Amino acid sequence: MYFAINSASEFPVYQQIVDQIKREIALGRLSCTDKIPTVRELAAQLIINPNTIAKAYRILEQQGIVVTRVGSGTFVSEAGSSLSxxxxxxxxxxxxxxxxxxxxxxxxxxxxxxxxxxxxxxxxxxxxx
Amino acid sequence: MYFAINSASEFPVYQQIVDQIKREIALGRLSCTDKIPTVRELAAQLIINPNTIAKAYRILEQQGIVVTRVGSGTFVSEAGSSLSxxxxxxxxxxxxxxxxxxxxxxxxxxxxxxxxxxxxxxxxxxxxx
Amino acid sequence: MYFAINSASEFPVYQQIVDQIKREIALGRLSCTDKIPTVRELAAQLIINPNTIAKAYRILEQQGIVVTRVGSGTFVSEAGSSLSxxxxxxxxxxxxxxxxxxxxxxxxxxxxxxxxxxxxxxxxxxxxx
Amino acid sequence: MYFAINSASEFPVYQQIVDQIKREIALGRLSCTDKIPTVRELAAQLIINPNTIAKAYRILEQQGIVVTRVGSGTFVSEAGSSLSxxxxxxxxxxxxxxxxxxxxxxxxxxxxxxxxxxxxxxxxxxxxx
DNA sequence: GTGGTCTAGACCACC
DNA sequence: GTGGTCTAGACCACA
Missing domain, CATH: 1.20.890 (cAMP-dependent Protein Kinase, Chain A)
Known part of the structure; x- marks a missing residue:
């Protein structure tokens, strides 16, 4: 996965990460149960503060898009949105x-x-x- | 014109005003050369600081959507965008x-x-x- | 960078800042990706309210001349104008x-x-x- | 003389009048000693407050570009600028x-x-x- | 520590 | 009376 972070964008960095992971999933490049990079990996790759990545993952988890299993990493969720x-x-x-x-x-x-x-x-x- | 400002929204107040005025125009409820409320009127109606309204109007003006005539008010522009x-x-x-x-x-x-x-x-x- | 602000000028202070930064760039004294002073730095140096500096920077950003990265500062943009x-x-x-x-x-x-x-x-x- | 006043311009109306009269002279469409319209005439033609026209003429007179002779009107001045x-x-x-x-x-x-x-x-x- | 948002209020230019 | 400029200061989001 290659993300293009534009630090000059009108959108904050964590938002760009959220949007791009959603986009990868929508494009079919990330499938259900696929593992996404760890916070540290992505932080190193994008040269970004790990807190920023963690914030993006937290948002994705709140939206039911990924699930984090302690000890094994973060994965694309199988379940659909819980929204009406x-x-x-x-x-x-x-x-x-x-x-x-x-x-x-x-x-x-x-x-x-x-x-x-x-x-x-x-x-x-x-x-x- | 009735605007609904949600100060708890993820979008700042001035942005909400910009979006709603654009929407009124796109809906045809505001036509070219129509006068939009004065800064002070809208500030009083929405119970918002006049500077915040002025900021919204300034953005609309920079986008070529309205024109302001000091002394008489702000009007919907006839001209189109100058963007490529x-x-x-x-x-x-x-x-x-x-x-x-x-x-x-x-x-x-x-x-x-x-x-x-x-x-x-x-x-x-x-x-x- | 030394800016000369003339508060008695016919031009408003924020405009003088915009013009002088454009001039520095046109003269080649500021190059692409160079950092320009922070809002607070320049405000302290010129003994001017930070909001006034911020307004100048916002205008420069809208004209595509600088980009701001919250948390790190304001930089000269590489991109050209998007005007026709x-x-x-x-x-x-x-x-x-x-x-x-x-x-x-x-x-x-x-x-x-x-x-x-x-x-x-x-x-x-x-x-x- | 036909002036195009743009009340939506970034420049105030009186400034536009000053600029356009200077332009008429520079274009050779107004020559030395030519009479320019009276304040009332121009105000009626442009549908503008006479005070605004009067302000423009006052500025032109201060710059030595026109001279007003009480009782006969305002004329393009023969003299050059008094500036060094x-x-x-x-x-x-x-x-x-x-x-x-x-x-x-x-x-x-x-x-x-x-x-x-x-x-x-x-x-x-x-x-x- | 960076810029962004919003408020409150004074003063000014324009019409 | 219209919007524009500038100040002072609080609070927030982002990195």
Whole structure:
């Protein structure tokens, strides 16, 4: 796994790690029960404070995306999210709305945005719960 | 116009104001050359420091979304963004990807996300540059 | 780096800071990835409120001239502007026109202005995008 | 004379009027001893508060660019600026520097800026003092 | 220790 | 009356 951390980004480093691990999973490059790097390994690789990595893993664990087994490491969780269908829709639609508003504000045509989104969806693996 | 500010949100107050004004415009509830509330009006209504409102308006102005005329107020701009086509695509696709990853992580089917997005797009007014 | 702030100037303090940092970069005295003084350092040195320095840095960041990394400081950016070619030409030609009108008004000969400008251009480092 | 006032500009209205009258003179569209519109006329034409026009004329008079003869109106002055050669150079070179720094910052090549400036200079009438 | 957010309040420029 | 500038100071997020 190669992560690209942009310390100049508007997003904090721990958030970028969370997003990129989620992305690896969505892309199918990380599967259920796969082991993800230890905090120390990733910290060494990215030349980042281990506390920052630990914070990212803690968030992923709270969201049910990974599980940590003391003594053996951190693994991609098999279980789906524990959130209700409504809560999920709110989360996803909130982000979709922000993207749509951004596109409308930048005067991009509806068909163009729609095409861009289909292309992006094609890159990820979607499996129903 | 009624804005809902959530001071416990993960997003700062000024960002919420920026997003909600962009949304009003994208929804067509605010049109070109319409006047938006004065800094002091909105500050009084939301019980927020005027500087915070002013910061939101400044950001909107820098993005070319509103224009301010000292002495008369702040108005929705007619002009489009001055960003290059590439910069726009990067901005929008970044947000679309985050939404797509979120959906995949939450195990929502591709067709469902796609439908949600089409519904959302239908709510907004898109006009090409 | 020594900045000269003139609080009696027609230009606001934060603008003077923005202009002087741009100038340092254009002169080649600040290079890509160089660290510029921290907000608190510069505030202490110039005896100015830190918020005023922060405002200047925020503007520089919005123009893509510096990047800030919370926790480590503010650095000169490597990336170029994201403005369209037209927007750039409008910005620069607007300033050139004002200078030309000023020269004509003050009855300075065209060749003199031209020579002055060439001398000034010689002081700065120009690198195409 | 037709002035284009942009009330959304970063420059105040009175400044725009000052600049545009200087520009008309530099373009040769207003000559020495020509009468410029009365405050009331211009205020009516631009739909602007007469005080704003009066402020612009006051500034032009202070700079020796127009003279007001009570009872007959305001006229383009024949006399040149009363400023010393050094003061003039400082004024003009300050503006040229700002334009050069802007160009360098926007990564425009030196030859391009130089060409733009020559084109602009060609539009104006320069007469030595 | 870095910058970011928000508040409170004074003063100013513009119209 | 409009927004803009600047100050002073508290508190927070990030690394």
């Amino acid at each position: 269908q409504d809560a999920r829709k709110t989360l996803v639609c909130g982000k979709l709305e922000l993207a749509a508003v951004e596109a409308a504000t930048l005067r991009i045509s509806k068909t163009t945005v729609s095409e861009w989104f289909e292309t992006i969806l094609g890159k990820f693996m979607f499996r129903e719960a | 086509q590439d910069a726009r695509k990067t901005l929008v696709c970044g947000k679309l990807e985050l939404a797509a990853v979120e959906a995949a992580t939450l195990r929502i089917s591709k067709t469902t996300v796609s439908e949600w997005f089409e519904t959302i797009l239908g709510k907004f007014m898109f006009r090409e540059a | 070619q037209d927007a750039r030409k409008t910005l620069v030609c607007g300033k050139l026109e004002l200078a030309a009108v000023e020269a004509a008004t003050l009855r300075i000969s065209k060749t003199t202005v031209s020579e002055w400008f060439e001398t000034i251009l010689g002081k700065f480092m120009f690198r195409e995008a | 050669q050094d003061a003039r150079k400082t004024l003009v070179c300050g503006k040229l520097e700002l334009a050069a720094v802007e160009a360098a910052t926007l990564r425009i090549s030196k030859t391009t800026v130089s060409e733009w400036f020559e084109t602009i200079l060609g539009k104006f009438m320069f007469r030595e003092a």
